[in-house]
Structures are given as C-alpha cells and as structure tokens.
Amino acid sequence: MTNIETLRWVGDWAGHLELIDQTLLPIELATIECRDVETAWEAIKMLRVRGAPAIGIAAAYGVVLGVQPVASGDKESFCRRFEEVTEYLAKSRPTAVNLFWALDRLKRKAAALQGTASPKELAESLLAEARAIHEEDRRICRDIGRHGAELIEDGQGVLTHCNAGGLATADYGTALAVFFAAAESGKRIHVYADETRPLLQGARLTTWELQQRGIPVTLICDSMAAQVMREGRVQAVVTGADRIAANGDAANKIGTYSVALAAAAHKIPFYVAAPQSTFDLSLPSGDGIPIEERDPREITHGFGRQTAPDGIDVYNPAFDVTPAELIAGLICEKGLIQPVTAERIAEVLGACS
Numbered sequence: 001m002t003n004i005e006t007l008r009w010v011g012d013w014a015g016h017l018e019l020i021d022q023t024l025l026p027i028e029l030a031t032i033e034c035r036d037v038e039t040a041w042e043a044i045k046m047l048r049v050r051g052a053p054a055i056g057i058a059a060a061y062g063v064v065l066g067v068q069p070v071a072s073g074d075k076e077s078f079c080r081r082f083e084e085v086t087e088y089l090a091k092s093r094p095t096a097v098n099l100f101w102a103l104d105r106l107k108r109k110a111a112a113l114q115g116t117a118s119p120k121e122l123a124e125s126l127l128a129e130a131r132a133i134h135e136e137d138r139r140i141c142r143d144i145g146r147h148g149a150e151l152i153e154d155g156q157g158v159l160t161h162c163n164a165g166g167l168a169t170a171d172y173g174t175a176l177a178v179f180f181a182a183a184e185s186g187k188r189i190h191v192y193a194d195e196t197r198p199l200l201q202g203a204r205l206t207t208w209e210l211q212q213r214g215i216p217v218t219l220i221c222d223s224m225a226a227q228v229m230r231e232g233r234v235q236a237v238v239t240g241a242d243r244i245a246a247n248g249d250a251a252n253k254i255g256t257y258s259v260a261l262a263a264a265a266h267k268i269p270f271y272v273a274a275p276q277s278t279f280d281l282s283l284p285s286g287d288g289i290p291i292e293e294r295d296p297r298e299i300t301h302g303f304g305r306q307t308a309p310d311g312i313d314v315y316n317p318a319f320d321v322t323p324a325e326l327i328a329g330l331i332c333e334k335g336l337i338q339p340v341t342a343e344r345i346a347e348v349l350g351a352c353s
Helices: 035-044 052-070 073-090 097-113 120-147 174-184 200-211 223-228 256-267 342-351
Strands: 007-010 016-020 033-034 157-160 190-194 217-220 236-239 244-245 250-253 270-273 317-320 328-331 335-337
Touching: 007 052, 007 120, 016 256, 016 270, 016 342, 033 035, 033 052, 035 190, 052 073, 052 120, 073 097, 073 217, 097 120, 097 217, 120 174, 120 244, 120 270, 120 328, 120 335, 157 223, 174 236, 174 270, 190 200, 217 223, 217 236, 223 256, 244 270, 244 328, 250 256, 256 270, 256 317, 328 342, 335 342
Parallel strands: 157 190, 157 236, 190 217, 236 270, 270 328
Antiparallel strands: 007 016, 016 033, 244 250, 250 317, 328 335
C-alpha cells in the first residue's frame, strides 16, 4: 500500500494546508483544506488531525497560514502577528509537547532572521522550516520502526492502545511503525487493538491502517486487554506517547496506564515508541504533565447518541500517565532507551542533541 499522507502543504508560502479529516474515518476518507490559522486551530482542537507528531507538523504549517495576511506589509506588523499566531496555536491542545516544540522551533527561526529578512522572506523561511519538520518526521518514524522491530519476534501477538500510526505522524507512525517494520521484515505478527474509548481511535483508525497494510488485527474493547493477556494471546505491548518526562513517565491516550498495569501483572513487556521531540526534559516527572480534559458530551453523547442520563456528572481526561517503572523500554529514533531512568534518557538524548 502507498503510505498514508496525513497532511501536506500545497503551493508556496501563500499556499494552504490539506489534511485527512480523521473524524470521518473509517467510513469516509476525505481531506479538508486549511486556508487560515483558525481552520488549522479547529482541526487540531477537534481531532481532525491528531497524534503528537502530526499535531506539531500541523501547528508549524498553521503559523505560515497565520502570517500570510501580513507578509506583504511592514516588519512590525508581521512580528506582532507572528507572536499572536504562535500564542493562539499553543492553546489548541495542552498535552502533546510536539506542538510546543514545533512552535518554539519556528520562533527560533524567526528570531534568527528578523534583523535582516523582509516579511515575505520570513514567511518563506517559516514554510521551509515547517517542511523540514515534516520531512524529518518521516525519517524519524522509519528509524523508530527499524529499532522497535528488533523487539518483536516472529509469530508473536502484540497489543496497542489508541492510534500511533501514519495518521498520527508524517506517514509511517511510531508504535505502528514497529509493527509495519516487523511485518516488512517477514515476521508474522497479530495485532490486538484496543477500541480506545471514548472517541474510538483504535477501532476507527488503528484497525483501518493495519487492514490497509494487510496486517492481521483483532479489535477488542478496552476492558478486554487483561483477559487477552491472561489467555496468552499477547507477548508484547507497544504504544505511542504525547509527552515523556525526564524520568521516563509517559503521557498517552486515557487507558494506557491500565494497559501497562495489566501487562506488568502478566509479565509482558510494555514499550513506548516516540520521537525525541516528544520528550520534555523540563519536567522531572509525569506529575507536571498537563492533562487535557475534554467535552463531557464525548462520553454522554458519543457519536451523536445519548448514552447517559441528563445532568450526570462527567470526568473526561483525554490522557493518563504511565510511570517509568512500568515501561520496559522507550523506542526513539536513536534506538532503545533501557532501562527507563532519568540518567539513561539524559545519556541517550544528550548524545543526539
């Protein structure tokens, strides 16, 4: 199968962003055009584009959209607008650190050129940087897949939670990249995909991606994971992450922590696959990771049908944090980080900075 193109920029600095509307999958594969920063913000906020790396890429392109109206004006107006746009996009999703990493990277690019470049030249440079982030993610995903595939043995059953495939990245994935690479190397694997309530990213997106690539996949309810492990169907778990603290605590879609606890109880290795940009070394532990709380109607009126009484109290955190001691290894573009300790993380990431 041709790799999924989750998002792409069309044209020069005055062009636009196109992305797959993931809220329509798996029933409909459709793209939407983002021609202004407001549309890009809405796409990120409403999960039309999702997954930490893809959010970062979309935000980078969103900056370019945001400065287009002032690229023909004076530099003072451009700089003011640039600051407004980056602050605006930073408020779209609080947990995925790739969003802030990408925005900070564009800020550094703009600061380096601000003294000499015209507004149009700044816009062109920002687009070039966004394209570079996009292309780098493609290469990083391949490296993550290659390193992670070494951990998977022929004939194994593997489990994943949420969606960390091509739809969540530039085109190949993080957690699913491990499975894709293992299958491409000739290993026979069978994937168990948690449905991932309440928005069913596993059921709607992960199973669809695996089907497209011809990889055997079985969909299960989130609450079935422990039983599937108990029956001996799963020998490894691989998930993605939206932010990883300096000590290895990892935030991922709500329900991941429960999967990690079940894996530990059954002595099954639990791996987290994520690029270096997902690590937030400014946070000593996962206690400092902000957890997004989403609309209660995602639970009470999932996909348009009411399934709870009117007025019921709802708690809807979108993410949870898996403690480092439950993680067998962190798979990044530089290889396997093991053991998962602050010292080992600093050693590996320091060597590749």
